[in-house]
Amino acid sequence: MSRHKRKSIKVNFIMNAFLTCSNFIFPLITFPYVSRVLLADGNGKINFATAIINYFVLFASLGMPLYGVRTCAIVRDDRKKLSRTVKELFTISMVATALSLVVLLVMIGIVPKFQEYRGLLLVLSSNIWLQALGMDWLYQALEEYSYITVRSVAFKIVGIILMFMFVHEHGDYVVYAVITVLGGNGSMVLNYLRSFKLVDRVSLRECNLRQHVKPLFGLFLLSAAWSLYANMDTAMLGFLSNDTQNGYFGASVKIKQMLIACISALGTVLLPRLANYFGNGRTREFYDLLRKDSSFIMVAGFYVVVFCIFDADEIIRFLSGDTYEPAVPAMRVIMLAVFFSALYTMLSNNVLVPQGKERIPTLATVIGLASLTALEIVLIPPLGAVGAAIGTTVGEAVGALVLCFYLRHDLSKMFSGENILKCIVASVVASCVLLPVRGLVSDGGLFVRLLLQGSVFTIVYFAALILMREKFTSSVILSRIPWGKKCMRD
Numbered sequence: 001m002s003r004h005k006r007k008s009i010k011v012n013f014i015m016n017a018f019l020t021c022s023n024f025i026f027p028l029i030t031f032p033y034v035s036r037v038l039l040a041d042g043n044g045k046i047n048f049a050t051a052i053i054n055y056f057v058l059f060a061s062l063g064m065p066l067y068g069v070r071t072c073a074i075v076r077d078d079r080k081k082l083s084r085t086v087k088e089l090f091t092i093s094m095v096a097t098a099l100s101l102v103v104l105l106v107m108i109g110i111v112p113k114f115q116e117y118r119g120l121l122l123v124l125s126s127n128i129w130l131q132a133l134g135m136d137w138l139y140q141a142l143e144e145y146s147y148i149t150v151r152s153v154a155f156k157i158v159g160i161i162l163m164f165m166f167v168h169e170h171g172d173y174v175v176y177a178v179i180t181v182l183g184g185n186g187s188m189v190l191n192y193l194r195s196f197k198l199v200d201r202v203s204l205r206e207c208n209l210r211q212h213v214k215p216l217f218g219l220f221l222l223s224a225a226w227s228l229y230a231n232m233d234t235a236m237l238g239f240l241s242n243d244t245q246n247g248y249f250g251a252s253v254k255i256k257q258m259l260i261a262c263i264s265a266l267g268t269v270l271l272p273r274l275a276n277y278f279g280n281g282r283t284r285e286f287y288d289l290l291r292k293d294s295s296f297i298m299v300a301g302f303y304v305v306v307f308c309i310f311d312a313d314e315i316i317r318f319l320s321g322d323t324y325e326p327a328v329p330a331m332r333v334i335m336l337a338v339f340f341s342a343l344y345t346m347l348s349n350n351v352l353v354p355q356g357k358e359r360i361p362t363l364a365t366v367i368g369l370a371s372l373t374a375l376e377i378v379l380i381p382p383l384g385a386v387g388a389a390i391g392t393t394v395g396e397a398v399g400a401l402v403l404c405f406y407l408r409h410d411l412s413k414m415f416s417g418e419n420i421l422k423c424i425v426a427s428v429v430a431s432c433v434l435l436p437v438r439g440l441v442s443d444g445g446l447f448v449r450l451l452l453q454g455s456v457f458t459i460v461y462f463a464a465l466i467l468m469r470e471k472f473t474s475s476v477i478l479s480r481i482p483w484g485k486k487c488m489r490d
Helices: 003-061 064-075 079-110 112-116 118-124 126-134 136-141 145-166 173-185 188-198 210-240 243-263 265-279 283-310 312-320 322-355 359-383 385-406 417-440 446-467 471-480 484-489
Strands: none
Touching (some): 003 126, 003 210, 079 112, 136 188, 145 173, 243 312, 265 322
């Protein structure tokens, strides 16, 4: 790998890490406010409508987010081929989007539950065509992470400003939905306009749409299974419980999603590069990048999961308020799903998808979905949000373990048993130090307690990893300080 490419990966990771941090920080700004204004009932309505719309987004995308990145990454150095490929994929995407919107309108007209949420569903349906129009897969394939980050952060800032300006009462959940669409996907219009600078205009007569049907169908099945899985808990809570329980569950899920985004940040950046390496037969570089990704997942995964389980009560109260205290048990359970989800995402998107083996993660997701559905049908009626959290966690674990079993002969190329053991030991040590600290600072303000506890856990955890000479942590931290490189050599 050239010096330029090494630098490119670092720059891309920094930009994507910044984007991921914004996805974490902005909810920290908005979520406490929205939770207190809309309350669990209002948030539950938003969560349910979003889950339904996500299914239609799924059918509109047809697996394009993954397939587009993989296909465009392979031909990105040939502008003519890239332009033709983008035209073909965009055409397919637009046709699927139109069909999806028509089906949604019909469903709103005939399904009583959908009619109850008609206003929210119509507003959030804008996400369907905006995501198709934006062609995010093109920008990821070209590794345009600086652009992706800048426009995303800019629209998020606009969304935050509008939220504080217009969301003031419990009944403002429709207004909030409008703002989330603008802040989340409004930039897709800019994506479309900017795409004319990246690719040339191509006549539809020059295109071959048929060649994409079979591979797209394979990835669609994977995306369909994953989307069904990702939204099943929220949808089932809407049908089997009530908006309040959905609101409690949503509070824990939002935290889960933010953490998964952080842990998967490196893998997101590496996906187009991995697809390029494998597509061009560069197997050694392929597995070298995977080892870096797996090390990051182990270090970051144990860190966030263990801390959030210990401090779930104070995290929920800080983000959502005292009225969301019933969400604490659900959060503690679902935190275990964070690690399994990150592991599944890596093995699926970064290992199997670049190799064209979409059937394996599809099967794993279907098995996980079956486990989740069976458990939640039984557990949601008596346990509400906690039942949904148990089902989600078991489903995530089952899906990840299926992939591990399939890749059992290749796991040694990606994971180090020694590094995993060191992460476990560091987590135990940091937890043992955190327990007495929680007792010592119990009388302070909520923010101060979280800050002190988080600081202590962070320092002890990473200090333990460095003392045990965990390779990834040492290379990232010690290489940044004057005497660090000498310590690494010694």
